[in-house]
Amino acid sequence: MQTSFEHFAVASMMGQPDTPPYANGALCFAEPWERQAFGLAVALARDGHFEWEEFRQALISEIAAWEATHNRSDPGWNYYECWLTALERVTEASLFAGHRPTG
Structure with missing residues (x-):
């Protein structure tokens, strides 16, 4: 079950150059570290360490x-x-900018 932020994050990527791998309507992870990296990015953005769109643009790049x-x-x-x-x-970039999480 996805949180509202996770749903927002994944939905914002659908049909875009950064769309994650899917199969049968579910995200695909070949290795455990992939799922962990996915969750870490979503959690850090949700907690205000960086903007989700900033991450998406870095991923597209x-x-x-x-x-x-x-x-x-x-x-x-x-x-x-x-x-x-x-x-x-x-x-x-967030660490060097001294960015503090919101909330």
């Missing part, structure tokens, strides 16, 4: 950077590696 240097059929593609890199970027 990471996906574009990967696509610019790899063939689309490259078996090394992993959506959640881009996700994790984007999460690291926005978390680091």
